[in-house]
Amino acid sequence: MMKSPRLPLYMTMATFVLAYMLCIWEFPSMFSSRVVANLLTDNAFLGITAVGMTFVILTGGIDLSVGSVIAFTGVFLAVILRDTSIHPLVAFGMVLAITIAFGAAEGAIVHYLEMPAFIVTLAGMFLMRGLAYVLSTDSVPITHEFYDVLQSIYWKAPGGGRFRLIGGVMLLVFIGAMIVLHRTKFGKNVYALGGGVQTAQLMGVPIARTTILIYATSGGLAGLAGIVYSLYTSAGYSLSTVGVELDAIAAVVIGGTLLSGGTGFVAGTFFGILIMGLIQTYIVFDGTLSSWWTKIVIGVLLFTFIMLQKVLAWATTARRKPATEFAMRS
Amino acid sequence: MMGGTLRRIAPQLIILGVVILLNFIVFPGFFSIEFQNGRLFGNIIDVLNRGAPVALLATGMTLVIATKGIDLSVGAVMAIAGAVAASVVTAGGGWFLALLAALAAGLACGSWNGILVAVFRVQPIVATLVLMVAGRGIGQLITEGKIMTFNDPGLIHLGAGTILGLPTPVYIWVIMGGLITYVVRRTALGMLIESIGINETSSRLAGINSRVLLVAVYLVTGFCAALAGVVVAADIKGADANNAGLWMELDAILAVVIGGNSLLGGRFSIIASLLGALIIQSVNSVILLSGMPPEFNLVIKALLIIVILFIQSPAVQHAIYLFRASTPPHAPNENGAKNNQTAKESLS
């Protein structure tokens, strides 16, 4: 029998499979290695961001700064690689250090100043985007040969799909996150925080350390996403990835994680990302939607997924027998 | 009662004062007000006038946030309402009809959100995300992606007109904010809303109809957003569904938080949120008047907000409290209430 905590996860997976089959039924050419490869490549940076977002949301927080952090990372890398002769790997290290520190600072403010995460990270969002502007308003191309090397790593599948390095990075991040969340003390502390900060504290969870680590993780993963994005576009641009935080949140929530914290799975987020990617692919394949219908249809599809999940979950729990297995022995 | 309100909004008043002082420093003519062309003319008037959309949004948003919810769709609802108003007047309907139609559209949007949240139990942020994405599309559908320009003087008056020299939007937000505050505080609504925001289960078991209240709260927000949408459209004599209210939901939420309201629901003060809206507008004013290149806009805004929130944060407020009242030594500090969230759980 299904265990209830995993139910939303299964629902998301079922929804994705169902939706993909419907898409193929309408556009047979959607069943191709290209589409699958594109789903992974195009959503790599979003997926990595969403992993960090899952961590934050599991603790009952939120991180609105990720989109700006990605943009900042891109611009920073582009400017550094343009103006200095630093090797990209070193630059990656630098930018990760900056974004992790930035995230940790947000976490520290959330914890020590007792300010709501929504607002702290909103200010962080303005700040990082602003810093990106200050570095460069122009979009700056990246022309380092090391980038070419990284970009030329891909596996061309039969059917023309290119499975690129960045898709692989995303998968690794997901797997790593799963291990951390489910098999480490830190992971359990994340869930504990989401179940109630006060309670977690009384149970001996190190609140300060966990909160700071969580936002540092989110910041760092946004930094990694920024690196991936810069590989994806070979450029840094201060106006890029506006609103990505909302996409990430939507993916996390579609993946079955509760915004109130404490319940959810990284794997769900993965399918949430795929579902969002599928919606966009579908719209491109359709190709008849005007600008405004595009928005309306995305909204409607989002709504449909949420409702489908609710209905599936409701139908499954209604059929479930009440849990009578347990009883007191006397 | 009066004293309590004053104490509640004191931090906001002080911050507003400081930001306005900052305005005065970057632009010494900030306080000058002239009467020309039948209207009062000055930066202070601008702050009051330009603060209207965010103030209107913040009024409704305060209530939604008090119920532990959030409404991301207000910007999109503004776009819809502006588009509806514009299309009614361009189709020959009078300004009043246009206003009614826009408000009806706002109420429709609000009830959609409310039903999703209250009946289908979708998390507010996601429920309203749907309309945030789709709503702007609906607005553009109505205007077909153009800026729908109109010339109806009645409608334009709502955004760009003046009454007794003061811009009309100032009246609109002051009256709206006052009215809702009055209704909420003179009836039991305020307490009931706070109650469901703090503990919905308990409230339901105590006999409160949380469903109806939730829907009502989203209705009010939709209404306020529609009003804001009409004001914004009337101001530029055109419905710009692409840009009207874009990202303004964030400013509205910010205003509510600067107003000292907890995003975790419960106790709220609309007046404080309105002050929050004025603070945000004053910050924008500093940025515009400072003459700095626009690249720095966001950095300045972020830094000012961080400073404001820092001053307001419970930890710093507490330190100030301790500093002023040095007896008893460590008075109300408890390790337990580290996070805002923690305050929600009982400690006994």
Add this chain to the structure above:
Amino acid sequence: AGKTVGFSQIGSESGWRAAETTVTKQQAEERGVTLKFADAQQKQENQIKALRGFIAQGVDAIFLAPVVATGWDSVLEEAQDAEIPVILLDRKVDADPSLYMTAVTSDTVYEGEVAGNWLKDKMAGKDCRIVELQGTTGSSPAIDRKKGFEKAIADASNLEIVRSQTGDFTRAQGKVVMESFLKAEGAENICALYAHNDDMAVGAIQAIKEAGAKPGEDILVVAIDAVPDMHLAIANGEANATVELTPNMAGPAFDILDAYWKDGTMPEKWVQTESKLYTQDDDNNAIYEMKKSLGY
């Protein structure tokens, strides 16, 4: 006949952009081409996704109105691999020219120059304090149009930009920012407004009127795009000049495709559209009527 073209549009952030979409769809229909339209909502990642989607579908050609100049190399390579020609509309990209067939764009720096030159001629040596409404910070038209204008007035010491702030390309922000300019400088101390697009100019005109000054006389107004409402403002004497950015980029692009499909003719790498200056000397009412139906 029976060709399919994918069109990745930036979004629908302005009336001009809506018109470009409308015109492109009209052109496709006239020529019997199936147009697959994808709106990217101002996001490059969505445009890349759209391009990859088009490639996966195997369209015959791709139109791309890129949101930003950089970052297209790898997806353009994939298109080239799949032997799908790509034509850039309205803005250029930073990639190797061999990766796309051609670019049908205006010269955005030049647009700014046209506007600047008009003002320079108009002032003819008289002192003039200019306020500038910039486009969205960081967007390439904003950067280019600023650059072009500054280049044009660089040698005119009588012209000086005294305030410059972003109006986000929108009418509402245009009005708000102009209001603050008017307060900070005083209406009588501003001689001209240069706006990076017409929408902002139209908003600013209202602010000028509300401040009790006469736009077009007390404060000269020059902007770029030539959208219908701006023609109307010029006709009413409330604005002075605008530089046209035609929304019909698709027409030339389809012509190029037709030629290519017929006998393999390769076009020039850059097809520049005209940046025509409209002033109060033109019959702006007539132009307004003509443009009104174009979906601006």
Add this chain to the structure above:
Amino acid sequence: MSTTPEPVLQATGVSKFFPGAIALDDVSLSLYPGEVHALLGENGAGKSTLIKCLTGAYKRDAGTILLDGKEIDPRDPQGSLALGIGTVYQEVNLLSNMTVAENLFLGWQPMRHGMINNREMVKRSKEVLSGFGLDIDPSQLLSSYSIAIQQVVAIARAVELAGKVLILDEPTASLDREEIDLLFSVVRKLTERGLAVVFITHFLDQVFEISDRATILRNGRIVGTRELANATQTEIVTMMLGRQLEEAKKERGKAVIGETILELKNYGRRGTIEPFDMILHKGEVIGLAGLLGSGRSETAGVIFGSTPADQGTATLNGEAIKIDSPRSSIHLGFGLCPEDRKTDGIVGDLSVRENIILSLQARRGWTRPISRAKAEKIAEDYVKKLDIRLASLDMPIRLLSGGNQQKALLARWLATEPDILILDEPTRGIDVGAHAEIIELIQTLREQGMALIVASSELEELITYSSRIVVLRDRRQVKELQGDEISIGAIVRSIAEEGGAQL
């Protein structure tokens, strides 16, 4: 007993101030290895505050704490846990979003190759819990178990973590006799190993049963510490209350039972409670008895409509009614004071005053607000009547002590002046003095013609006021006792009877 001269834990001069209240004033406490030390006092005396200061959950304002003679300064519960102080706080403080096993092992999970060994964790959880007589699936979510089971899990966790000191704050409040016996046997084993146990409760019988010494607090001050071997209950109670407790226990009323008010036929809810029949008269009290999880709370919920019945009929004063929500039943004159006051009862951030008038206000509707003066008066009335200890009516209710919160909730329902009042564990966490008062209150209400349904694990209390007792097992009514049939023995027997006489 203080066999070793060195105390394992010694707190001296502990003080704690809250705005408007001095919760602890110069309190000292010594714990010796191998002793069970009871901490006694009225509701709001400062017991919970004291242990929170000991574990670092609160920052104390003054005082020193020595553990094994060395000064310690636990800044947070994490610190005290690391020092070997295991604690069960008053309300169940576990994480309902995690499984039972995860709750048990949070922070000290069994590791293998640097990763949590989930299988081992579940296995060991089973072992630990079976030591407490609990045979449940530890890989299920904690929230799928009743509050009592959660309480046992919390105790088990604290016991496992207690290396030197175990602190139990009202651990038995929602437990039945069996579980209490098991708990006591575990406690005895621990003391044999040399642990010191702090035990807070309002059940004096249990205090005398298990404790060696007792420290009594009143209004945040130490009244004294007594060896229990040579102390009497009366003596202790007098120390707690600062006065003698009048023995005002009334005879179980043969009071006039009025006409039928509520009649339920074949009433039930699938998966929650088997269909049952019930007739309730004005002026009578029906007691619901049963073991943990037998369905007492469920019965209450179904009648009140918080988990509406999906079968059967209800008749109120002869008229057919449909109860589908608490709202509808409140309008019909019902009231339910819930068992889990933290999640179902209090609205933490609202003031005590608002909490008391909440239901009344909900019934009047939002258009007819209760004026502040009137609210003040109602609240003051009940504060006096129920002896609720508070600094001010305007303080958020979450700052009240547990027992006082419970009283405020009772006040909420009394204020609606219901015809039918359902009380689920009404005396949970209530002190000796108030306990007697509440029993008396139930009697009075009944005499005034109110009909009551009371669910309680305290059989002794139940039989003093019930005119009928319904016994439940496995979420089914198995027996109804009336009049002279009512005795603790009879109840216990029908609970135990396998497949006993059907109702």
